[in-house]
Amino acid sequence: MSDHPAIPYNSLLLFAESVFRKIGCSEEHAALAAESLLAADLRGVDSHGVARLSGYVRLWEVGRVNAQPNIRVIHETPSTAVVDGDSGLGLVVARKAMEIAISKAEAVGTGWVSVQNSNHFGIAAVHAMMALEKDMMGIAMTNASPLVAPTFSIDKMLGTNPICVAAPAGAEPAFVADLATTTAANGKLEILQRKNLQTPDGWVQDIEGNPSNDPHILKQGGALLPLGGDRDHGSHKGYALGAVVDIFSALLSGANYAPWVPPFPAYVPIPAQQPGKGIGHFLGAMRVDAFRPAAEFKASMDHWIQGFRNARPLPGQEKVLVPGDPEREMQQERLVNGISLLPVVIKDLKSVAEKLNLPADF
Amino acid sequence: MSDHPAIPYNSLLLFAESVFRKIGCSEEHAALAAESLLAADLRGVDSHGVARLSGYVRLWEVGRVNAQPNIRVIHETPSTAVVDGDSGLGLVVARKAMEIAISKAEAVGTGWVSVQNSNHFGIAAVHAMMALEKDMMGIAMTNASPLVAPTFSIDKMLGTNPICVAAPAGAEPAFVADLATTTAANGKLEILQRKNLQTPDGWVQDIEGNPSNDPHILKQGGALLPLGGDRDHGSHKGYALGAVVDIFSALLSGANYAPWVPPFPAYVPIPAQQPGKGIGHFLGAMRVDAFRPAAEFKASMDHWIQGFRNARPLPGQEKVLVPGDPEREMQQERLVNGISLLPVVIKDLKSVAEKLNLPADF
Numbered sequence: 001m002s003d004h005p006a007i008p009y010n011s012l013l014l015f016a017e018s019v020f021r022k023i024g025c026s027e028e029h030a031a032l033a034a035e036s037l038l039a040a041d042l043r044g045v046d047s048h049g050v051a052r053l054s055g056y057v058r059l060w061e062v063g064r065v066n067a068q069p070n071i072r073v074i075h076e077t078p079s080t081a082v083v084d085g086d087s088g089l090g091l092v093v094a095r096k097a098m099e100i101a102i103s104k105a106e107a108v109g110t111g112w113v114s115v116q117n118s119n120h121f122g123i124a125a126v127h128a129m130m131a132l133e134k135d136m137m138g139i140a141m142t143n144a145s146p147l148v149a150p151t152f153s154i155d156k157m158l159g160t161n162p163i164c165v166a167a168p169a170g171a172e173p174a175f176v177a178d179l180a181t182t183t184a185a186n187g188k189l190e191i192l193q194r195k196n197l198q199t200p201d202g203w204v205q206d207i208e209g210n211p212s213n214d215p216h217i218l219k220q221g222g223a224l225l226p227l228g229g230d231r232d233h234g235s236h237k238g239y240a241l242g243a244v245v246d247i248f249s250a251l252l253s254g255a256n257y258a259p260w261v262p263p264f265p266a267y268v269p270i271p272a273q274q275p276g277k278g279i280g281h282f283l284g285a286m287r288v289d290a291f292r293p294a295a296e297f298k299a300s301m302d303h304w305i306q307g308f309r310n311a312r313p314l315p316g317q318e319k320v321l322v323p324g325d326p327e328r329e330m331q332q333e334r335l336v337n338g339i340s341l342l343p344v345v346i347k348d349l350k351s352v353a354e355k356l357n358l359p360a361d362f
Numbered sequence: 363m364s365d366h367p368a369i370p371y372n373s374l375l376l377f378a379e380s381v382f383r384k385i386g387c388s389e390e391h392a393a394l395a396a397e398s399l400l401a402a403d404l405r406g407v408d409s410h411g412v413a414r415l416s417g418y419v420r421l422w423e424v425g426r427v428n429a430q431p432n433i434r435v436i437h438e439t440p441s442t443a444v445v446d447g448d449s450g451l452g453l454v455v456a457r458k459a460m461e462i463a464i465s466k467a468e469a470v471g472t473g474w475v476s477v478q479n480s481n482h483f484g485i486a487a488v489h490a491m492m493a494l495e496k497d498m499m500g501i502a503m504t505n506a507s508p509l510v511a512p513t514f515s516i517d518k519m520l521g522t523n524p525i526c527v528a529a530p531a532g533a534e535p536a537f538v539a540d541l542a543t544t545t546a547a548n549g550k551l552e553i554l555q556r557k558n559l560q561t562p563d564g565w566v567q568d569i570e571g572n573p574s575n576d577p578h579i580l581k582q583g584g585a586l587l588p589l590g591g592d593r594d595h596g597s598h599k600g601y602a603l604g605a606v607v608d609i610f611s612a613l614l615s616g617a618n619y620a621p622w623v624p625p626f627p628a629y630v631p632i633p634a635q636q637p638g639k640g641i642g643h644f645l646g647a648m649r650v651d652a653f654r655p656a657a658e659f660k661a662s663m664d665h666w667i668q669g670f671r672n673a674r675p676l677p678g679q680e681k682v683l684v685p686g687d688p689e690r691e692m693q694q695e696r697l698v699n700g701i702s703l704l705p706v707v708i709k710d711l712k713s714v715a716e717k718l719n720l721p722a723d724f
Binding site: 075077078079080082108109110112114137150151152153154155157165167175177179180181182183184200201202208209227228229232233234236237238239240241243244246247251252253254257258259275276286287288290291292296297300301303304307308311312313314315317319320321323 | 437439440441442444470471472474476499512513514515516517519527529537539541542543544545546562563564570571589590591594595596598599600601602603605606608609613614615616619620621637638648649650652653654658659662663665666669670673674675676677679681682683685
């Protein structure tokens with residue numbers, strides 16, 4: 001993907017940390033933010049990793065990211081809380097919200113936290129997976145700015161609104177399903193753009209709502225399509241799932257929802273008449289032993305996972321994958337061999353370094 | 363759809379109730395089971411309504427349904443419970459489990475109940491929607507016998523594993539998303555069979571895993587496909603969602619999972635080496651005011667819903683729908699005009715009446 005040699009994980013982690021410290025984050029927040037961000041690069045979700053670092057800095061420059069937020073619970077019950085992220089980095093706010101969910105799960109079996117007044121939280125998996133080491137299932141979702149047209153709609157009403165569910169196993173690695181509720185997310189379009197290829201049917205539509213195969217169509221006012229693509233292929237289900245994420249993340253918390261979610265690029269104006277605060281997330285933790293002894297559950301998960309691994313693969317396919325397999329394999333590879341970045345991303349990181357007067361040793 | 367005049371809802375409800383009483387259900391259980399079953403017919407999910415009544419009776423005949431179950435909590439925390447359905451009708455067991463979820467939500471904000479040792483529960487929506495009148499969000503899911511091949515798999519490893527999420531609104535009707543995690547469920551195949559039409563791409567594959575457009579292919583060893591259809595169109599996401607439903611419903615409860623879930627037709631043998639008990643469900647209830655004042659939440663839901671209704675429809679489409687709209691409109695129509703049944707379903711109901719020596723006044 002790049003002529004530039006792969007960069008060690010630690011170099012990128014330390015650089016991202018230095019950037020977050022430089023814009024005013026505490027040591028603790030800078031470390032959390034960098035770790036959350038780099039988790040995307042490690043897991044192969046390149047669109048959500050250091051490629052976005054300059055975007056976070058620009059949001060801070062225009063005052064939309066508060067580097068020293070007072071992240072606080074504004075309402076709670078034994079199993080629930082609403083957190084006000086105080087315009088902090090979602091990369092940090094979601095981690096703190098998940099800590100609250102986990103501590104509620106420790107007390108009453110499960111914990112559920114809806115978050116308002118936050119920003120982009122990176123990949124959902126990094127937050128959901130915090131639950132695993134506690135023998136809990138973890139759930140993370142977030143809304144996002146409107147790029148997706150519901151079934152039968154010209155207008156873009158929802159974000160790619162991802163859902164992650166992580167479940168611990170025993171001898172097998174954990175089950176981690178992390179999915180945008182669209183047929184394909186933006187990162188997949190970018191790959192096709194670079195390769196000068198068309199999109200398959202059911203990924204995008206143009207500004208008038210006609211089916212399109214142009215991976216550049218979003219820049220021309222087009223839209224991503226919900227998982228399923230069109231009505232005949234179940235797009236009303238992908239739309240419903242994206243809507244559920246919006247309701248959990250924003251309607252329960254008081255964040256902005258639907259087409260009013262603020263955009264990630266700092267130069268795009270925030271929609272008028274905001275009905276809520278910032279963007280919304282939803283984090284959940286369920287103690288496995290609130291249902292069954294953890295050892296029993298994990299033995300069943302191992303049996304479940306082995307069943308899928310042993311399913312007969314289609315002709316031409318090597319094996320049936322379990323959700324989380326490709327990302328875990330990528331992480332193992334990148335921790336050893338480093339992370340390859342596109343020249344345009346490296347250039348972008350170097351310009352961040354220059355702007356903030358930081359060394360960039362890569 | 364039928365030359366037979368539409369049958370009033372109440373006639374079918376009373377008939378189903380009489381059938382459930384006749385096989386030994388208590389008055390209360392018979393009423394609950396009939397109401398759960400008929401909710402499918404009212405909402406237009408004809409494959410899950412009275413068309414299945416004879417199937418439930420056959421499961422009772424072979425001893426796989428216990429008409430007088432001792433439905434009981436076998437493990438709990440303040441926000442969770444595991445329920446043993448004692449081989450009862452899922453139509454009743456899931457209602458009882460949802461009552462427990464609601465009562466836990468009243469106490470600690472949310473309630474989550476995983477169910478083992480149950481049977482087919484009808485449509486997910488009827489259980490999830492119980493939460494609405496309490497100003498709670500309701501969640502219902504169930505696993506089901508293996509008809510679905512995961513991405514890259516020849517083997518059928520999952521059921522159609524539906525998810526329902528219901529959220530109360532204020533002036534607007536409630537949001538109710540109820541979806542199988544496949545591109546299309548069995549009922550849609552049956553409609554195409556009757557019309558002698560092919561399926562769209564991405565619905566089914568044949569016994570060797572080749573793409574197929576034959577709506578009869580399941581009878582020849584074929585499989586339904588996860589939402590998305592194939593890898594290029596996101597089937598790994600539909601697969602992951604179906605897997606999540608299986609984990610919540612069966613791995614947390616100790617029910618059977620993956621290809622070991624017992625089949626609905628009584629004549630199909632139960633898989634050998636069952637790892638759990640019966641089939642599994644998962645029910646959740648979240649008090650809206652565990653997050654925000656209910657009036658605020660419901661006002662936001664109204665605003666959200668109106669936003670989607672006012673989105674510009676695609677050329678040739680009348681309007682953008684909100685999840686739950688088509689089913690609610692069908693219910694309003696069928697409560698007034700009655701329920702049209704296919705001749706084959708009427709014949710089946712009459713033969714149940716004859717077998718159990720019950721009047722069938724329709």
